[in-house]
Amino acid sequence: MKQLVKIIQFFTITLAVLGFSIANAESYKFNMTVEEVTLEIAPGFSSKVWAYDGQVPGPLIRVKEGDEIELTLTNNSTLNHTIHWHGFYMTNNWQADGVPDVTQKAIEPGDSYTYKFVAEKTGSxxxxxxxNVAEHVGTRGMWGAFIVDPLEPTPLEKTVTKDAVLMFSGWNPDVANVYGEGGNPTEPISFFSINGKSFPNTQPLRVKLGDVLRLRLYATTIAVAFHLHGHDVIVTHKDGLPLAEPMTVDVVPMQPGERYDVIVKMNNPGRWIAHDHIEHHTTNNGKMPGGAITIIEYESIPSDDWYAWADKDYDPNFFWSETLATEQHGLFRHDAFAGTFEDFRR
Ligand SMILES: [Cu+2]
Incomplete structure (x- = not known):
């Protein structure tokens, strides 16, 4: 009898949860394009890219668990593309998985394709x-972040006061200006970036004492060993999913495609570098400093005239922190990530 009561309770709770999620689900209709633009990555180094909505990273998409998405992609470029939704389950909906010749025909120049799916999995x-992932993703910037807010965040997540997305990638100057080349595993990747920019073109992360900072780390196209000076970080999520036991570390090793969410208690005022600890990833074509570097600036620390970023033109949304500070859901573009159109398109 006790067992039966338990079973009935379980189903009642499950139904209540499902009912709740369905009742609160939103439906979104988005449009994106693929554009051929040139992206400035480091001082003196630009690359031709195929960019979602003309920007790298592509627009940030943010919804909540259970929401429905309908996204139409129009290909304004000269070669075929798709979108794969990395990490999504696509339950009973494998045709939305975005793999050419497996789940769909690739989208040809001038054509559109509509993806419809439900945000079942949560997180980063x-x-x-x-x-042709090796070129299109590996060296041409065809990627963006998609955040699904869980209906029930973990207690640690609820303490976050500032959120940031850091997408790490690499670039090969030898093929940067020739569409259709690149992606050879032996090719020299000699520029390294966070959100499509190499230091000093990256941006600082400004915090205040007492902040709880969440960094959503994406090893988008290359291996990364993320290290923040002066603090330990608590690894809370791997590939979007919460860890049963969060782990405290000072280096986060990642392989391409992996994501780790880390939470940092901002309890040590100063100016602290945060960088990829694979040594040559902090260079621009072999010259240090460059590459995948940012600096955490506590607002109580005065600047110095010798500070590398003393005169920095500050972009508070470079890590999507402003967008993520709101309750807003949707598709978000950011001008700072936009490439420039070539003359031949005019
Ligand atoms: Cu493509």
Whole structure:
């Protein structure tokens, strides 16, 4: 009898949870394009890219668990593309997985394709092209972050006061200006970036004493060993999913495609570098400093005239922190990530 009561309770709770999620689900209709633009990555180094909505990273998509998404992608470029929704389950909906010649025909120049799916999995997910991935994703910037807020965040997540997305990638200057080349595993990747920019073109992360900072770390196209000076970080999520036991570390090793969410208690005022600890990833074509570097600036620390970023033109949304500070859901573009159109398109 006790067992039966338990079973009935279980189903009642399950139904209540499902009912709740369905009742609160939103439906979104988005449009994105693929554009051929040139992206400035480091001082003196630009690359031709295929960019979702003309920007790298592509627009941030943010919804909540259970929401429905309908996204139409129009290909304004000269080669075929798709979107693969990395980490999504696509239950009974495998045709939305975005793999050319497996789940769909690739989207040809001038054509559109509509993806419809439900945000079942939560956390720090992402999207990328799945046509000739080695070039399109590896060296042409076809990727962006997709965050699904869980209906029931973990207690640690609820303490976060500032959120940031850091997408790490690499670039090969030898093929940067020739579409259709690149992606050879032996090619020299000699520029390294966070959100499509190499230091000093990256941006600082400004915090205050007492902040609880969440960094959503994406090893988008290359291996990364993320290290923040002066603090330990608590690894709370791997590939979007909460860890049963969060782990405290000072280096976060990641392989391409992996994401780790880390939470940092901002309890040590100063100016602290945060960088990829694979040594040559902090260079621009072999010259240090460059590459995948940012600096955490506590607002109580005065600047110095010798500070590398003393005169920095500050962009508070470079890590999507402003967007993520709101309750807003949707698709978000950011001008700072936009490439420039070539003359031949005018
Ligand atoms: Cu592509």
């Amino acid at each position: 997910l992402w999207y990328h092209c799945h046509v």
